[in-house]
Amino acid sequence: MMEVESSKLSQLLGANADVRSVSDYLSLFQTFFDTSLDNIAVYGLAGQLVYANAALRNALNLKKDTGADYVDIKSQEAFDQYYDALNRTISSGEPRAVLINFEHASLSRVIYDLVHFSAIKNQQNQVVGVIAVGRDLDFNKQQKNQETVQREQYLRALMDTFPFIVWMKDKSGRFMATNRKFVEVVGAKHYEDLEGKTDFDFFPTEMAQGYACDDEEILKTGVPKSFNEQIKKETGEIYWAETYKSPVQLDGQVIGTVGFARDISEKQHLVSEVTKQRNAYQSLVQNLPTTIIRYDLDGKRIFVNSRCFETYNIEVPYELNKTPLEWWSPYIVNVTGAEFMTQLMEVMQFNVQKTLEIHSMHEDKVAVHQLRIVPEFDEVHQVCGALTIATDITEVAEYRRKIESMAFHDQLTGLPNRTLFSQQLSVAIDQAKTNNSQFALIILDLDQFKSINDTMGHAIGDKLLIEVARRITNSLDQHCTCARLGGDEFIILVESVPSREHVEYVSNVLLNQIMQVYVIDGSEYFISASIGIAYFPDDSEDMDDLLKYADSAMYHAKKGGRNRYHTYSPAITESIQHRLNVETELRRAIENDEIYLEYQPIVDMTSNQVKGLESLCRWHSRKLGIVSPMVFIQIAEETGMIVELGQWIMREAFKAARLLNAQLKHPVSVSVNLSARQFFEVDLIHQVRHLLKEQQCNPAWIKFEITESLLLESNQSVLNALNAFNDLGIKVSLDDFGTGQSALAYLSKFPIHQVKIDYSFVKEITSNPNDALLVKAIIALTATLNKELIAEGVETSAQATLLQSYGCRYAQGYLYSKPISLQAVQQYLELREA
């Protein structure tokens, strides 16, 4: 066929062509034509197909021997188009290009060819044929399609491996494209299932509505948007997604929206966990009853919990990013910002912890906080700041203050107590030494306060003490400090003493104030005080000595009659020293056999007969000589030695009573003085019984003398003892009658047989009509009560006569006999008996 066609072609190319060169050309053209991808056909002037290249033959499936002379065009329209163009080129010689839609019967596809018809002209420029070059556009497209498909596949692979869900929607919200993840999320099978559908087809209405709103907004604004939102999976699972949505443009036109969403549930979970933890931590930190402030390395506050504002009653907010130097709470009164800054920096510099006490004052209220400053560390354990944690210890501090106050103050009067006063006194001594000044120490002790307590009760006593404290404090100026030493004893430090007269003036003011009437619970009371004064440095520079000296002076004031002041002098120390010596010697007096008894006869004035004897204790000290009973009995009373002494006296007196009465026809009684202490400090009844037995003494020979003060106690044990004596047959005599309250009620209430009129009344009986009247009245009264009466201290016969005339039968005194020894008594009685 090649030869046939090439001969036809050579015919077309001209008869006079050089054969050799023509054949060369033909070979060249044939090679070119047959390797061309374009379909090439050559037509003669009659429109007959002269030549078809390999591509065309292949396209039209032309067999070599079919002899087809036209292009097999199925569609009439295309056929007409083709041949019209061919014929026009033949007739005009003008080239022409036509796009023709071939639908070849043997091919399953439609072929679009762009066919170029060009005239073949000879040397004379005459058209001899037409060459038609058709380019299979469909082939090109196919090739292009292949590339596009591949590119699409790449894109899809890219989209599907993207860890996001991806979608593209048109302006009305219809899905145009999605990735596999999106398909999965909505539970579809294929991409195609989503085409033309909207969010409303896959998501709950509310959610879809939200998505639509977002899309609308993006389309409207043209601005991309990214946010976190919730997406519901087809499985019902709702998860958090981080979404990015943007408008999509094509050829400068917004055609819809595109979106990417990433599942951030895990991240969100983590974030919400962290948030939860942070909230919990914050709630803890904010609600802790402690104030927390965090500082950076420069000392700037970087965190302050809300407690800081409540505490310290602070309205001014703590200023963040400022150091304590730059801002410091105006309410903190005990630490300055600079001081605190120093502490803070030390904590961070030396990696130590510190504890401070912060006092803040607001509206007269002081809040106390215990503040700990601790360093804070970073991940590599370097100090990166500091934390202060303050706990409110106001209540604790208040308790501490109260405890301290209790330790240093008297609870009843609120005055400083001995401990605090000692400190104040010590300071005063130091200052006075430095300033070369003097001060006075005043000790004030209430007189007979015990009797107030005893008669009016402790509660009244307390109220009185409170009032006394108030009066003392009010009487003093700012240079004086007052304290209660205990009991009814107060002490006053008078500093800046211009003169002793000033101190004496102060003492008189105090005595005067204390003497004023006290109205307590509607009743009136009177009391006085005794004051002792000692001076620094004149009397001593030593605190203990000063206290001792003021006390000694006060004791002297008491001894001097009370309700007065006494200034210390060395003579007082001497007398005290003497008393101390007496006391020391007295302790050994019994065992040293220095104590003995004397007996003073009690006489029946009518017959001059000795009716009884009063035993009187005497002491002849080897060291001190004769010591007056007035002195040593009082010391024995004060020191409690009277109990031992009293027992010794009883034993001696009982022995004497036995000895005397053993030989007498008319028995005499021996009186023994009993001290109140014996009633209270020993089992007196038992002791008496024991001694009576021991000394084989008849109780009828014994009389006990007691004083009114014992009866004042109104004590049941006293009554029991007196009743017991009565039961034993021991008579009781009331001594010193007239000197105390002389309440006749005692005489009927207690088993008392005898009353002794005190010698002080008897002494003046002949010269003082009042005393005479008094004695007369007492005698009459005791007679009425059927009590025996003895007049003490009868020294003259005039007194004796008068007493007798009043009806007094018994007397005791120098008129009859001084106290004498047992031996002398024995002789005296023997004489009488004889």
Ligand SMILES: Nc1nc2c(ncn2[C@@H]2O[C@H](COP(=O)(O)OP(=O)(O)OP(=O)(O)O)[C@@H](O)[C@H]2O)c(=O)[nH]1
């Ligand atoms: N009501 C009351 N009495 C107290 C208190 N403390 C001590 N007393 C009593 O105060 C009295 C002190 O008595 P003293 O100072 O020893 O003796 P006084 O009766 O005052 O006699 P003189 O001091 O010698 O004048 C005692 O009876 C104590 O029991 C107290 O707090 N309240």
